[in-house]
Amino acid sequence: MDFNTKFTPQTWPDHPEQATLEGKNKFVGFWLFLACEIVLFASLFATYLALKNKGPNGMGAEFTTQALFELPLVFVMTMVLLTSSLTSVYAMYHMKNHNFKGTQTWMGITVLLGAVFLGLEIYEFNHYVHLGFNYTHSAFSSAFYTLVGTHGAHVLLGLCWITALIIRNSKRGLNLYNAPKYYVAALYWHFIDVVWVFIFTVVYLMGAM
Amino acid sequence: MSSIAKKKGFGATVWDYMTTVDHKKIAVMYLVAGTLFFVLGGIEALLMRIQLVQPNNDFVSAGFFNQLMTMHGTTMIFLAAMPLLFAFMNAVVPLQIGARDVAFPFLNSLGFWLFFFGGVFLNLSWFLGGAPDAGWTSYASLSLYSEGHGIDFYVLGLQVSGAGTLISGINFLVTIINMRAPGMTYMRMPLFTWTTFVASALILFAFPPLTIGLALMLFDRMFGANFFDHTMGGNTIIWEHLFWIFGHPEVYILVLPAFGLFSEIFATFSRKRLFGYSSMVFATILIGFLGFMVWAHHMFTVGLGATANAIFAVATMLIAVPTGMKVFNWLLTMWGGSIKVTVPMLYALGFIPSFVAGGVTGVMQAAAPLDYQLHDSYFIVAHFHYVIVGGIVLALFGSAHYYWPLMFNQMLSEKLGKITFWLFFIGFHCTFFVQHFLGLMGMPRRVATYLDNQGWDTFNLISTVGAFLMAIGVLTLVINVIITAVKNEKVGRDPWGDGRTLEWAIPQPVPFYNFRQTPLVRGLDTYWIEKQEGNTEGMTYAEPLGDIHMPNNSIIPFVMSVGLFIASFGALYNMDADKGWSIYLLIGGLLITFISMFVRSAKDDHGYHLHVEDIIAEEERLYGKKGGHE
Amino acid sequence: MMKGLKKWRLFGLLATLTVFLSACGEEYLSTLTPAGKVGEQQFNLLILSTAIMAFVIIVVCAIYLISFFKFRRSVVGENVIPKQVEGSHTLEVIWTVIPVILLLILAVPTVTATYKLGDTSGMDAVDENGDKQALTVNVTAKLYWWEFEYPDLGIVTAQELVVPTGENVYFNLIAADVKHSFWIPAVGGKMDTNVENLNKFYLEFGEESADLQEGVFYGKCAELCGPSHALMDFKVKTLARDDFDTWVSAMQNTADRPVATDVQAGEQAFVDNACISCHATDATAVTPDNPYASNAVGPNLATFGDRSRVAGILEHTEEEVVNWLKHSDDIKPGNLMPVYEDVPEEELEAIAAYLMSLSVEE
Amino acid sequence: MAHHGEVVAKTATEFKYAREQRAAGMRMQVVTFALMIFLTLIAFLAVGAGFSFYFVAPVILLLAGVQVVLQLYYFMHMNEREMGLISFFMWSGILVAFITILCFVTIIWWHNAW
Ligand code: HEA
Ligand code: HEA
Numbered sequence A: 001m002d003f004n005t006k007f008t009p010q011t012w013p014d015h016p017e018q019a020t021l022e023g024k025n026k027f028v029g030f031w032l033f034l035a036c037e038i039v040l041f042a043s044l045f046a047t048y049l050a051l052k053n054k055g056p057n058g059m060g061a062e063f064t065t066q067a068l069f070e071l072p073l074v075f076v077m078t079m080v081l082l083t084s085s086l087t088s089v090y091a092m093y094h095m096k097n098h099n100f101k102g103t104q105t106w107m108g109i110t111v112l113l114g115a116v117f118l119g120l121e122i123y124e125f126n127h128y129v130h131l132g133f134n135y136t137h138s139a140f141s142s143a144f145y146t147l148v149g150t151h152g153a154h155v156l157l158g159l160c161w162i163t164a165l166i167i168r169n170s171k172r173g174l175n176l177y178n179a180p181k182y183y184v185a186a187l188y189w190h191f192i193d194v195v196w197v198f199i200f201t202v203v204y205l206m207g208a209m
Numbered sequence B: 001m002s003s004i005a006k007k008k009g010f011g012a013t014v015w016d017y018m019t020t021v022d023h024k025k026i027a028v029m030y031l032v033a034g035t036l037f038f039v040l041g042g043i044e045a046l047l048m049r050i051q052l053v054q055p056n057n058d059f060v061s062a063g064f065f066n067q068l069m070t071m072h073g074t075t076m077i078f079l080a081a082m083p084l085l086f087a088f089m090n091a092v093v094p095l096q097i098g099a100r101d102v103a104f105p106f107l108n109s110l111g112f113w114l115f116f117f118g119g120v121f122l123n124l125s126w127f128l129g130g131a132p133d134a135g136w137t138s139y140a141s142l143s144l145y146s147e148g149h150g151i152d153f154y155v156l157g158l159q160v161s162g163a164g165t166l167i168s169g170i171n172f173l174v175t176i177i178n179m180r181a182p183g184m185t186y187m188r189m190p191l192f193t194w195t196t197f198v199a200s201a202l203i204l205f206a207f208p209p210l211t212i213g214l215a216l217m218l219f220d221r222m223f224g225a226n227f228f229d230h231t232m233g234g235n236t237i238i239w240e241h242l243f244w245i246f247g248h249p250e251v252y253i254l255v256l257p258a259f260g261l262f263s264e265i266f267a268t269f270s271r272k273r274l275f276g277y278s279s280m281v282f283a284t285i286l287i288g289f290l291g292f293m294v295w296a297h298h299m300f301t302v303g304l305g306a307t308a309n310a311i312f313a314v315a316t317m318l319i320a321v322p323t324g325m326k327v328f329n330w331l332l333t334m335w336g337g338s339i340k341v342t343v344p345m346l347y348a349l350g351f352i353p354s355f356v357a358g359g360v361t362g363v364m365q366a367a368a369p370l371d372y373q374l375h376d377s378y379f380i381v382a383h384f385h386y387v388i389v390g391g392i393v394l395a396l397f398g399s400a401h402y403y404w405p406l407m408f409n410q411m412l413s414e415k416l417g418k419i420t421f422w423l424f425f426i427g428f429h430c431t432f433f434v435q436h437f438l439g440l441m442g443m444p445r446r447v448a449t450y451l452d453n454q455g456w457d458t459f460n461l462i463s464t465v466g467a468f469l470m471a472i473g474v475l476t477l478v479i480n481v482i483i484t485a486v487k488n489e490k491v492g493r494d495p496w497g498d499g500r501t502l503e504w505a506i507p508q509p510v511p512f513y514n515f516r517q518t519p520l521v522r523g524l525d526t527y528w529i530e531k532q533e534g535n536t537e538g539m540t541y542a543e544p545l546g547d548i549h550m551p552n553n554s555i556i557p558f559v560m561s562v563g564l565f566i567a568s569f570g571a572l573y574n575m576d577a578d579k580g581w582s583i584y585l586l587i588g589g590l591l592i593t594f595i596s597m598f599v600r601s602a603k604d605d606h607g608y609h610l611h612v613e614d615i616i617a618e619e620e621r622l623y624g625k626k627g628g629h630e
Numbered sequence C: 001m002m003k004g005l006k007k008w009r010l011f012g013l014l015a016t017l018t019v020f021l022s023a024c025g026e027e028y029l030s031t032l033t034p035a036g037k038v039g040e041q042q043f044n045l046l047i048l049s050t051a052i053m054a055f056v057i058i059v060v061c062a063i064y065l066i067s068f069f070k071f072r073r074s075v076v077g078e079n080v081i082p083k084q085v086e087g088s089h090t091l092e093v094i095w096t097v098i099p100v101i102l103l104l105i106l107a108v109p110t111v112t113a114t115y116k117l118g119d120t121s122g123m124d125a126v127d128e129n130g131d132k133q134a135l136t137v138n139v140t141a142k143l144y145w146w147e148f149e150y151p152d153l154g155i156v157t158a159q160e161l162v163v164p165t166g167e168n169v170y171f172n173l174i175a176a177d178v179k180h181s182f183w184i185p186a187v188g189g190k191m192d193t194n195v196e197n198l199n200k201f202y203l204e205f206g207e208e209s210a211d212l213q214e215g216v217f218y219g220k221c222a223e224l225c226g227p228s229h230a231l232m233d234f235k236v237k238t239l240a241r242d243d244f245d246t247w248v249s250a251m252q253n254t255a256d257r258p259v260a261t262d263v264q265a266g267e268q269a270f271v272d273n274a275c276i277s278c279h280a281t282d283a284t285a286v287t288p289d290n291p292y293a294s295n296a297v298g299p300n301l302a303t304f305g306d307r308s309r310v311a312g313i314l315e316h317t318e319e320e321v322v323n324w325l326k327h328s329d330d331i332k333p334g335n336l337m338p339v340y341e342d343v344p345e346e347e348l349e350a351i352a353a354y355l356m357s358l359s360v361e362e
Numbered sequence D: 001m002a003h004h005g006e007v008v009a010k011t012a013t014e015f016k017y018a019r020e021q022r023a024a025g026m027r028m029q030v031v032t033f034a035l036m037i038f039l040t041l042i043a044f045l046a047v048g049a050g051f052s053f054y055f056v057a058p059v060i061l062l063l064a065g066v067q068v069v070l071q072l073y074y075f076m077h078m079n080e081r082e083m084g085l086i087s088f089f090m091w092s093g094i095l096v097a098f099i100t101i102l103c104f105v106t107i108i109w110w111h112n113a114w
């Protein structure tokens, strides 16, 4: 059983992502990477919380979270991203059933939803900048854009990655070489969602109060 | 396969190293690069010590001194101590656990080249307008105020090399989790593997705060962000926390593998199983955990409030308990053993009193109100050189002698080794012991000079003399290496005679696939067990001789790192208004990196299979006899 | 009986340590010769912890030496295979419990002292008339000099802190540019001057500084702050309360001090060269605080004649003042005062003489 | 390498069983998803309703915590066997994250006495 083995749904292993040593390494390594990302984002969250609403000369910033954030937009973004998490679960479901077309399709839908999310975020940032709340405006603005922007950058990276996977593998079907790749990409996508849960809670909801 | 048919010639060798993914060759590269940076950092230290030899000295200017001091600390920690430890981890850990290579050979190479180019980038600052000068801690207010590009070199250089470290850390974790030979349970892993494991876990959690801190600093300097600019609502204490949340675990990242190395040496040369193995493992993990709860002991005088100081003080003191466990276990390993004083053992013997002395001054500093006096004084400098030089550097030198036969199939001269040890050891105590008193006598650290009549002159003189003794010691080691290389006498397997762990069971020179057949591990100290049972083969095998799957060499890690190296210059000069061209460097560099990444992911790389005939042929080439099982 | 002996031994150890440690260092600078309650408390912690640590080192070294000398291969025999012991639970308990006890002995006074030294509530204590009881000093650290403002007394000075002995003196600490750290080793441990927020702490000055070698305690900047970090010294003059009160009234009367005739030329030069734009010569010229640090550009020179050093480091002579005016950038690299190389020598000398005359002491 | 298993085909019953198991698992995932949507709604509504910050903040943080656990344990399968070590690392990361954030929301701006 190796990369070149051709599988049928009946012969496809239960855990294709971990059926080879390489796959298993990738799997464990990626989880560890995610553990590392937790601390990475924690550092950004911590910085954001310390600098929230802080402006020139330590006074309150001229823009505050209350004045700035618009929850309806955030709500839509949240729903879109949560849904994309489910669609990637569907993709993995089909992957485990050795249904390549299903995998590709659901991954594709995930990418589309991710792109919508990213579009909304860009729209949001653009809106704030037009209000005068740009990156160099205050410590608060720097911290806000850096935290949310880092998440956005992760989304962007995820989009590129999954798109590349879809295209690169479009002609060859599932095998033990690419199954782990799909799997960790899906993990990554879930993690992006996890981070967003905290962003909408800590940044937007708690900010809007 | 082609990689067996060895190409000859200098160019081919260089190319081989540039593209290699073999952990043993990467270990050699870490060793060479780390040593170069160590000597560089040492020379910086010597220059500082010359400047401080007498009051009001003007051997170097104040600004230059600050650069020396900053680069000395940064180089030693990031570019010397850590890579040298990585050298031994790479050389030893896969062999200790019975693996053919690390989990991600490609990433292993990438980790090295990122570290290397990050380090080169940082050091090029000397020639490009001045090195960073805000201390290795680079506290935000001063580092934002600092003119020129020094701090930018620091930020970008550490960012690049830090990425390499993180990659290596994950790599070791996965290797140890997934690649252990059959029978090698967690509680049978040699202690160096265990400490590598825990240190890598610390890397996993400690480097992200540094990455973020550096990024924020970069954004402040490059894009006008305001994280640390208090006039815009920023806060410099954020940097201090981020730095120390990283910085404190970092010192355990350094010292834990050193502990592991000494554990191997103690057991080997006491001819005895490591005393209290399971408590050693437990202590290692506990130190790792506690290491994340104490960082604010570097910030007692920052004004965090009495409660925070009290909590962090007590938490810090707790670390003495697991560390003490280790010390006593080492002592009890010797107790009842058969101690042979070889050069590695000499280093281990020198380590105990030196490290304990450094450790206990650490506990003194943990007493917050006392630290109000000690902080930022030479007492601190004494403390951390006692633990670092007395712990890590002694471990590195000791292990260099210990593992030299494993890595190069040659033995360093024991006679010269002893001379090295005594010169270095005496020099070390001479340099740093008196610094405790300098600190107590009111001498702040990081001073480029000092006025006379403050009672500090004699001790500073002694300290400088000691530094030169250390330098002579290091030179002796270098000479020893050269002589040994020229002599080129092969020593073969288990040259110390008392090897206990799997790495000593492998025939020398180690073939590039490490184990012809994956070994079966039947207990702690496998090789010792096999030897006791009279197994001349040195190991029991878990599988019949068969094809071996090997990874392909690749130049991509090198190219990717070069790309980031170039991009770093672009980012750096992009901060100057008059250097419009820099943006092309930035984009070009990033393009190189991204394209190589793309090539890597788009081009399938399944590695290759080494067939039984190839293995037998290779063993014949190496050992001159018929390879493989009869 | 045993107990008594042990106590006595401990005492003996402590006494020897104290003598040994206090033999090092200069009285006006060393943490080993504490002058004041804060410093003493910290010194006591030093002695206590050193004793504990000495004990630890002795125990470790004892086991170490015994095992080394008893179990060398040359002693036990070349071919002996030692017993491969796994470990010992009893021993493990022992070497966990004893260090924990030792640490407790250290931790209790540590925590107590942390809270005690951290208690700055006395700063705002008032008597029945609503007057502040304790002396408060606002310290602003700047690239490479120190300003000391006495907010309740309406006076300000620089480079040399003057304080009364025998009472708690409270400090508000801040930096105007980059982070520094305020440290008077002989009197008590340091505290950082941050840029974004006030730090508070107190010290107690136990003895008058007049008897010291230069009549002052030495103060240091203990946080790297640039090229002249090493030279960012200040001095502390401690006076009995009465003398301090006298000094304060003298300070409060520096506004319209007559200038002695022989230095009037110097004063003129001081004004003509626009020194006055950075340096006040009036101790009541308290610069308005921005929300954070004081706004003063250069040190207040109202008591320059009373200082013991020029710019914190040079000898206090007129020649050195002239030297400073001509070469301040060499003397303290990176400092923010312009150089006056082109001003005629006589003029500089006159300025020096004038500055030396600025005094509030007899 | 040593880990090469043989290609084994499932029997028809095994195959059917596995399929059904996975389908059941997928239904579970959809329930999880519904739950997450529901929790999100509650969080937004709680904020919209304008209760006191000190009441709402802990509640929505708790909801976020629950959601994350759902994501990790169901969507990302951290509940499965052989995930012990990985859970250990994830929770260690969460611990470090927690301490970091706790520190930054407390002592960063608390400059006062030592
Ligand atoms: C390898 C590196 C290393 C190691 C292992 C340590 C180990 C320890 N360090 Fe050190 N430390 C540094 C490197 C290291 N340190 C560096 C580089 C700095 C300065 C950074 C800078 O500012 O530039 C620093 C600074 C530093 C400070 C800040 C000082 C200041 O700036 O004000 C403190 C304060 O608590 C401290 C404490 C400790 C403690 C308690 C330990 C403990 O882990 C020690 C534990 C060991 C023992 C105690 C000995 C063995 C134990 C026994 C024999 C048992 C019995 C003992 C007792 C009961 C006490 N260290
Ligand atoms: C791994 C860490 C490490 C190591 C090994 C060392 C090693 C040494 N350090 Fe350390 N040091 C630090 C980490 C380290 N240091 C850190 C983190 C700081 C704080 C920086 C800061 O404040 O920001 C510091 C600061 C520091 C100071 C205080 C500076 C100040 O506060 O102003 C001093 C002063 O004496 C000093 C001295 C030394 C000396 C003499 C050695 C010696 O052990 C060095 C011995 C080595 C040599 C002497 C090599 C010489 C070799 C040759 C000459 C051979 C030449 C050969 C060929 C050409 C082939 N160091």
Ligand code: CUA
Binding pocket: C141, C144, C179, C180, C181, C221, C222, C223, C224, C225, C226, C228, C229, C230, C232
């Ligand atoms: Cu001011 Cu150092």
Ligand SMILES: [Cu+2]
Binding pocket: B247, B248, B251, B294, B295, B297, B298
């Ligand atoms: Cu520390």
